[in-house]
Amino acid sequence: MDIRQVNATFAVADQITEEDLPLLRARGFRTLICNRPDGEVQGQPAAEALAARARELGFEWHWIPISSGNFTPDAIRAFEQALAATEQPVLAFCRSGTRSVTLWALAQSSRQTAAELIAAAARAGYDLSPMAPLFDARFRG
Secondary structure, eight states: OOEEEEETTEEEESOOOGGGHHHHHHTTOOEEEEOOOTTSSTTOOOHHHHHHHHHHTTOEEEEOOOOTTOOOHHHHHHHHHHHHHSOSSEEEEOSSSHHHHHHHHHHHTTTSOHHHHHHHHHHTTOOOGGGHHHHHHHHHO
């Protein structure tokens, strides 16, 4: 599990497992957002199995599956609502963390500039610079 801190209350990670959940709780995470569709690869844990165990451990859980590169307005809105309505800190995860950090940036793009979002993602090791025009459009829109 590779956890990358994006800001003080939000981090992303690659695929987590049920075995990771106690460690995530001990590290202070309160909410988990799964951005991975079920069945993406063989052996991947099912979202509902992870959700059940996560809830047993006291996590808030949201499943907002994103197929690679398919950031729909509904998914962006759902992510934005999940962030606004959940206990922090939040960990979002997918296969590598890229979809999760991209969805976070899109959800924040009406309130933060492209430069701010790209810098936050870069500090976590992700290059979102190709998305600057989209971020700018949402910020101005």
